[in-house]
Amino acid sequence: MQGLNRTLPIELFDRPFSDDELRNNAPQREVAVSQNIAGKHIDRVFTFDKVFGPSAQQKDLYDQAVVPIVNEVLEGFNCTIFAYGQTGTGKTYTMEGECRRSKGGPSGGLPAEAAGVIPRAVKQIFDTLEGQQAEYSVKVTFLELYNEEITDLLAPEDISRDKQKKPLPLMEDGKGGVLVRGLEEEIVTSANEIFTLLEREATPEGEELIKCGKLNLVDLAGSEIYHVLGARDGRAREAGEINKSLLTLGRVISALVEHLGHIPYRFRLDSKLTRLLRDSLGGRTKTCIIATVSPAVHCLEETLSTLDYAHRAKHIRNKPEVNQKMMKSTLIKDLYGEIERLKADRYGEKIVVICQERYYQEEK
Numbered sequence: 001m002q003g004l005n006r007t008l009p010i011e012l013f014d015r016p017f018s019d020d021e022l023r024n025n026a027p028q029r030e031v032a033v034s035q036n037i038a039g040k041h042i043d044r045v046f047t048f049d050k051v052f053g054p055s056a057q058q059k060d061l062y063d064q065a066v067v068p069i070v071n072e073v074l075e076g077f078n079c080t081i082f083a084y085g086q087t088g089t090g091k092t093y094t095m096e097g098e099c100r101r102s103k104g105g106p107s108g109g110l111p112a113e114a115a116g117v118i119p120r121a122v123k124q125i126f127d128t129l130e131g132q133q134a135e136y137s138v139k140v141t142f143l144e145l146y147n148e149e150i151t152d153l154l155a156p157e158d159i160s161r162d163k164q165k166k167p168l169p170l171m172e173d174g175k176g177g178v179l180v181r182g183l184e185e186e187i188v189t190s191a192n193e194i195f196t197l198l199e200r201e202a203t204p205e206g207e208e209l210i211k212c213g214k215l216n217l218v219d220l221a222g223s224e225i226y227h228v229l230g231a232r233d234g235r236a237r238e239a240g241e242i243n244k245s246l247l248t249l250g251r252v253i254s255a256l257v258e259h260l261g262h263i264p265y266r267f268r269l270d271s272k273l274t275r276l277l278r279d280s281l282g283g284r285t286k287t288c289i290i291a292t293v294s295p296a297v298h299c300l301e302e303t304l305s306t307l308d309y310a311h312r313a314k315h316i317r318n319k320p321e322v323n324q325k326m327m328k329s330t331l332i333k334d335l336y337g338e339i340e341r342l343k344a345d346r347y348g349e350k351i352v353v354i355c356q357e358r359y360y361q362e363e364k
């Protein structure tokens, strides 16, 4: 769990570095919040794995918090990184940064210092694989969940109607997981346009293995849009949906912490957010939550709730497993099997049609 703090005033970081920490250049791990309620002074301290203060740059967060996670993905784990926090606290800035327009610069380098987690992760994955001179294929999907609707951040805007992207359905994948149907997959390749395999390595017998890791990078909608926009017009529903989504996520987190990893069934189906993050909260995925908070005093309540939530989520125990490595020959055999099955299905359909036609003719 990481805590990224955009521009928190120094009062919130009032604990100075100890001499030991200064010597070891240790990153901060605590956020201290001071409150004066009815003349009573209340101090609260939240401990996280890492805390990034007002002067922290995107690179600092990335190098310290995300690089190890991307390395795990390259080792074959599924990992999730999501930013959580009040609206306007920097979730999008953290996940995407300010580099959307210049995405995919000619040199393949990062377009700006303000590049966030997503472009940096893509670059790290690509650089590492290039460095290994391995044959690989990297597929990237970016999605946003907002108002109980999933939108594809890679899909081109719909030019037919008011530039809205179509929401995508979330479905069970039949293997205990979920999938977002129609989510665009962008293939990031080397100059040689190598595709198909993420990474290969040889078994002692010289058989090639395929290692596959997945990195989920999630941008959540703000939880307190309600307060900012007020419950007017269509915004009321939006606010309700967002709050419902995050409330359910909060309940799931409590359930996971209190019931030792068991999520009550009703919560599992409650919201798309929970379904989408099912494997990331208490499942087999390694998950990093980046909590973003505001420096503004009028946001204190929400800041405390974000810190509370993030702190609670820290107690969730996931059981990460490396994805099963598959022998290349087995994969090819499976794919041939699949092709044969599809051919047989098509043939079968045709027979049914012919039979129906004949049936109607005979009926006549």
Ligand SMILES: Nc1ncnc2c1ncn2[C@@H]1O[C@H](COP(=O)(O)OP(=O)(O)OP(=O)(O)O)[C@@H](O)[C@H]1O
Pocket: 005, 006, 007, 085, 086, 087, 088, 089, 090, 091, 092, 093, 094, 098, 220, 221, 222, 223, 292
């Ligand atoms: N660490 C930062 N340094 C400089 N500017 C920042 C930082 N974090 C956020 N900002 C700026 O603050 C504004 C709000 O940030 P952002 O849009 O990322 O918030 P958000 O949490 O994604 O909001 P929402 O929940 O509404 O989507 C943006 O203008 C962004 O550029």
